[in-house]
Each structure stands twice: as structure tokens, then as C-alpha cells.
Amino acid sequence: MVMEFPLLEGLSPVERREFIAACTPRRFRRRDIVCHEGDPGDCVHLITGGRLVVRVTTPLGHTATLTILGPGDMFGEQALLSPDARRTATIVAVTDATTLTLNRSQLERLRLQHPQVERFLTTSLAAQVRRLSASVLEALYLPVETRVLRRLAHLARVYADGAGTPALINLTQEDLASMAGTTRATANKVLRELEDQGVVRLSRGAVTVLDPAWLATRAR
Structure with missing residues (x-):
């Protein structure tokens, strides 16, 4: 410990x-x-x-x-x-x-x-x-899309269970947008694009990260 x-x-x-x-x-x-x-x-x-x-x-x-x-x-x-x-x-x-x-x-x-x-x-x-x-x-120099990716990558690490199963992040898109310093609409747009690429799966009040390695690389 x-x-x-x-x-x-x-x-x-x-x-x-x-x-x-x-x-x-x-x-x-x-x-x-x-x-x-x-x-x-x-x-x-x-x-x-x-x-x-x-x-x-x-x-x-x-x-x-x-x-x-x-x-x-x-x-x-x-x-x-x-x-x-x-x-x-x-x-x-x-x-x-x-x-x-x-x-x-x-x-x-x-x-x-x-x-x-x-x-x-x-x-x-x-x-x-x-x-x-x-x-x-x-906040001053990174594009908003990158900020959303970074917050999502951080959350994937926090919610990881250590067993390699997809991280289920029980958090609203409004909370994610607040962490990234943007609007819910912008955060939703980024999440929808990630879902189309198979990186995340969206559900009511939650985001499941399916490819944390890809997300971590893109969030750098």
C-alpha cells in the first residue's frame, strides 16, 4: 500500500x-x-x-x-x-x-x-x-479537442481496475466538459467521433474506454 x-x-x-x-x-x-x-x-x-x-x-x-x-x-x-x-x-x-x-x-x-x-x-x-x-x-495553448482527450485519458487511468477490462467511467458529459474547460456540446462532439472510431462506447451517464492505449497516445 x-x-x-x-x-x-x-x-x-x-x-x-x-x-x-x-x-x-x-x-x-x-x-x-x-x-x-x-x-x-x-x-x-x-x-x-x-x-x-x-x-x-x-x-x-x-x-x-x-x-x-x-x-x-x-x-x-x-x-x-x-x-x-x-x-x-x-x-x-x-x-x-x-x-x-x-x-x-x-x-x-x-x-x-x-x-x-x-x-x-x-x-x-x-x-x-x-x-x-x-x-x-x-488552458492557454492546447486545442479544446486535446484537452478533452487528456481528461478522458486521465479518467481511464483512474477508473482502470487493473485487470485489463474496459474502464467504465460513471461521469456525465457535462462533468467531462467542465474538466476540459469547454462546453458540453464540444465534449459530446469529440466523444461521438471517438465512438465512431471504436475508442469509446457511450451510454447514459457513462463512458466506456475500449482502447486506452490509443487514447493515451493521442492525448500527449
Whole structure:
């Protein structure tokens, strides 16, 4: 389980085990709200099972879907840095989900015993900066069709079951369009073209990815 978290790879095996051991397991049922946008940020979550959707409120008061998180992903790192941290998004479980949580007090105890754990924070912040920079570059310079393909390729990885069966993405086209920063009509056009090519199969409220390798190549 430890190796499922890329941001912990900078720690030694002992440090990783201590980090995981210090965490508190949490369970969420489908549709449970893990946190609301604006809530106090009291801990970081390491996702061990299930999938969670990240949504924010736009300046016009609409709800925008940013991404879907799955096993190996993390959220809430800023809560470890400041006692005044606030949640920047609403996180909702779209399936039954499990996480490991670590709060500031638990992290401080770890840092006293293993000062190298400080690298976790540095790595987390660096990863967050890279993600934000990549999102800005995509929004400014990539064609909308490529953005839709990238979001779909990411979702195919998140929803993969590891057995090689087609990934069934239980997500509306409106959510996919929101993730890609486009309209539902444009996302639907791209999906219909992919369906004609045999890459995906569309159904009500879901997309099944039949050829994830082709999709991953085209999404680069």
C-alpha cells in the first residue's frame, strides 16, 4: 500500500512505514461529502480506495468539476502548512472510498522522530506547482479537442481496475466538459467521433474506454 503513493517515494522504507502508521483510516460511502469548499483544512487525505470528485464554485456561482481522484492520489496538503488553511474545493465520494488522514499534530510528531519527512512537504508543494502550471498551459495553448482527450485519458487511468477490462467511467458529459474547460456540446462532439472510431462506447451517464492505449497516445 505504501508504494501506491508517488509523493512518499522520497522517503526511506522505514519512514514510509512510519508515515502510513501515523495516519488515521477513514471510510466514506458513495455521495458522502468529504469536505466543503471553505471548510477549515485540518488534515491531508491519502486515497487508498474508491474515487472522489473535486468541485469548486465559480465567480458566477456555478459549480465546476475539476478532476476525479483515485487510489494513490492525495488532497489537502495545504492543511499541513498553516493552521488557518481552508479547503479550496468540495470533495465528494462518487463511489465508496477509503483514505488515510494525517493532521498537523501527527506530522509534527513524525518530523521530530524522522526529520527527513520534511521532504514530503517539499515534494507535495513542488507537485502542486507543476499541476497548476500544466493546467494553465493547457488552458492557454492546447486545442479544446486535446484537452478533452487528456481528461478522458486521465479518467481511464483512474477508473482502470487493473485487470485489463474496459474502464467504465460513471461521469456525465457535462462533468467531462467542465474538466476540459469547454462546453458540453464540444465534449459530446469529440466523444461521438471517438465512438465512431471504436475508442469509446457511450451510454447514459457513462463512458466506456475500449482502447486506452490509443487514447493515451493521442492525448500527449
